[in-house]
Amino acid sequence: MANKITVGHVHMSGCTGCLVSLADTYEGLFKILDDYADLVYGLTLADVRKIPEMDIALVEGGVCLQDHESVEDIKTTRQKAKIVVALGGCASYGNILRFARGGQQNQPQHESYVPIGELIDVDVMIPGCAPTPQQIRNVVVMAYLLLKGTDDQKALAAKYLKPMMDLAKGSKEACFCDLMYDVINQGLCMGCGSCAAACPVRAITMEFGKPNGQRDLCIKCGACYAQCPRSFLDAALLEQYEPITELIQGAMATK
Ligand code: SF4
Numbered sequence: 537m538a539n540k541i542t543v544g545h546v547h548m549s550g551c552t553g554c555l556v557s558l559a560d561t562y563e564g565l566f567k568i569l570d571d572y573a574d575l576v577y578g579l580t581l582a583d584v585r586k587i588p589e590m591d592i593a594l595v596e597g598g599v600c601l602q603d604h605e606s607v608e609d610i611k612t613t614r615q616k617a618k619i620v621v622a623l624g625g626c627a628s629y630g631n632i633l634r635f636a637r638g639g640q641q642n643q644p645q646h647e648s649y650v651p652i653g654e655l656i657d658v659d660v661m662i663p664g665c666a667p668t669p670q671q672i673r674n675v676v677v678m679a680y681l682l683l684k685g686t687d688d689q690k691a692l693a694a695k696y697l698k699p700m701m702d703l704a705k706g707s708k709e710a711c712f713c714d715l716m717y718d719v720i721n722q723g724l725c726m727g728c729g730s731c732a733a734a735c736p737v738r739a740i741t742m743e744f745g746k747p748n749g750q751r752d753l754c755i756k757c758g759a760c761y762a763q764c765p766r767s768f769l770d771a772a773l774l775e776q777y778e779p780i781t782e783l784i785q786g787a788m789a790t791k
Pocket residue numbers: 710711712734735736737738739740749753754755756757758759760761
């Protein structure tokens with residue numbers, strides 16, 4: 537199909553779990569690569585050395601401020617990509633990288649890591665550690681519709697992507713209490729600790745396997761809520777979009 541979009545995977549500092557999740561889409565990934573997107577960049581997936589122009593950059597990991605090459609790479613990514621997606625918790629919120637204090641054996645000078653939104657504008661955030669294969673696939677397909685679809689398809693894609701675009705704009709209102717009301721008090725918390733890892737001001741500690749928030753420290757950034765696997769996932773919305781490949785095949789067949 538000639539009218540494909542171009543997608544790149546830009547790997548900053550992370551554990552590669554998001555890339556594994558992307559690859560885990562199996563048939564979904566092949567379908568995307570066959571019909572909707574050309575992979576034009578990816579350190580482990582494509583033999584391309586310089587970051588090229590692309591429609592969508594899926595950025596995994598946070599940025600080490602002491603690594604000037606990484607800082608340049610993320611700025612170049614912003615210049616070259618129409619849509620920058622923060623893929624996963626580290627790119628979106630720093631996540632476990634927030635705990636880095638330097639002294640690692642190979643590169644002891646690397647002591648501070650930030651989510652990519654602290655250095656560049658981000659268009660879409662997919663929180664999660666790692667995001668599900670289904671989420672990644674859907675975002676790529678929806679971005680395809682946003683860039684190449686009819687007016688109706690663009691409207692559908694904008695509706696699907698809006699919550700993740702809102703996350704990228706940041707929050708000044710969502711506090712730990714939202715997590716308390718919607719997840720912990722509902723008995724939905726499974727004690728994974730993702731909320732504590734995501735909190736940039738260490739307002740959350742895990743006590744007896746459950747998160748405890750210090751409200752006087754909370755800066756209302758919403759990171760804990762977005763990272764919690766029991767809060768952000770709207771199962772009803774996912775079900776609505778689950779037959780997504782059929783939807784697109786049908787839509788594109790009418791072109
Ligand atoms: S500061 Fe911490 S507790 Fe408050 S909303 Fe952000 S992540 Fe949650």
